[in-house]
Each structure stands twice: as C-alpha cells, then as structure tokens.
Amino acid sequence: MSMKTMSWVLLLCMLVGTTMAVAGSDNSGPWMWCKPGMGFPVYALPRCRAMVKLQCVGSQVPEAVLRDCCQQLADIDNDWCRCGALSSMLRTMYAELGASGRTEVFPGCRKEAMKLTAASVPGVCKVPIPNPTAGRTDVCYWAMYPDA
Numbered sequence: 001m002s003m004k005t006m007s008w009v010l011l012l013c014m015l016v017g018t019t020m021a022v023a024g025s026d027n028s029g030p031w032m033w034c035k036p037g038m039g040f041p042v043y044a045l046p047r048c049r050a051m052v053k054l055q056c057v058g059s060q061v062p063e064a065v066l067r068d069c070c071q072q073l074a075d076i077d078n079d080w081c082r083c084g085a086l087s088s089m090l091r092t093m094y095a096e097l098g099a100s101g102r103t104e105v106f107p108g109c110r111k112e113a114m115k116l117t118a119a120s121v122p123g124v125c126k127v128p129i130p131n132p133t134a135g136r137t138d139v140c141y142w143a144m145y146p147d148a
Contacts, residue, residue, distance in 0.1 A: 036088050039081035044089045045072050048121055052093075055117045056109035070125035079130050083140035086118050119143035 036042045047068035054061045076082050093114075099105040105114050122129045123138025 033078065034081035034084035039078050040076050040085035040088070043092070044085040045069065047072050048086070048118070049089060049093055052089075052114060052118050052121070053106075053109070056105070056114045058108075066124075069121065070127065073121060073125050073127050079128055082122060082127060082129050083119075083142065086121055086140055087142055090115060090118050116143055 033039045036044065047065055050065050051061050051069045054065070073082055073085070076085055094100050094105065094111070097105055099111060103111055105111050119140040119142065120138065121127075122140065123136075126138075129137070129140065
C-alpha cells in the first residue's frame with residue numbers, strides 16, 4: 001500500500017472514530033458543563049443547605065436565609081446546572097452528616113423528605129429550570145428517582 005493510500009485510510013479511520021464517539025456521547029448538550037467546579041461551585045449552595053435543613057424538620061426559615069439561597073441558585077448562569085447543583089449539595093450533605101445508607105439524615109428529618117425539599121427549591125425561589133419532572137416546571141427531575 002502506498003504512503004498516500006495509507007494516509008487516506010488513517011484519516012478516514014480518525015473521522016469515523018470521532019463521529020462515533022460524538023454520536024455515542026450522552027454528555028453533549030447544555031448540561032455537559034454541569035459538574036462541581038465547572039457549572040457551579042464545588043461546595044454548592046451553602047445557604048440552600050441551611051434552608052433545606054430547617055424545612056426538613058419543620059422549622060421556620062428566616063427571610064435572609066431564603067433570600068440568600070434563592071440568590072445563590074439564580075447566580076448559577078446555566079439553567080441546566082441548577083438541579084445538578086442541588087443534587088450535588090444533597091450528596092455532600094448526606095456524606096457530611098453520615099447519612100449514606102440510612103433513611104434518616106438527622107433526628108426529625110427523613111432522607112426522602114430532605115430530597116423532596118431540595119428538589120422543590122427552584123419552585124420556592126421561582127428560578128427557572130429547563131428539566132422539570134412529571135410535568136411540573138418547579139421541581140428538579142431527580143425528585144422521582146429512587147435515591148438522588
């Protein structure tokens with residue numbers, strides 16, 4: 001095989017491989033940068049953490065905490081990343097509180113209640129999210145997942 005033919009075969013293989021890689025990726029879209037440190041801060045939404053904890057045990061949320069949480073959520077420029085930031089916040093809260101594998105996060109707060117509270121923060125804050133659940137445009141898509 002000549003060098004010219006070999007070059008064309010190599011180029012064709014690279015093009016086919018690249019096309020297949022792009023077509024097979026489910027990370028292409030506006031959500032592809034929604035990772036801690038990229039689409040939102042690594043320690044996501046500290047004021048929302050406080051709000052979710054208070055709501056989970058039925059306590060009144062101070063106006064300043066609510067306002068700050070809503071501002072932090074609105075400050076995430078990519079709408080597609082807002083639910084991802086809330087999910088990341090929940091995972092780190094569970095880890096910090098040693099709640100992985102338990103049904104109760106802390107006394108008086110069940111894991112399922114905390115998850116639904118966090119998933120509804122966009123609705124409470126009236127902050128748009130493009131990936132709603134069950135036809136509701138104010139609740140994060142992962143609210144219906146068995147363990148988010």
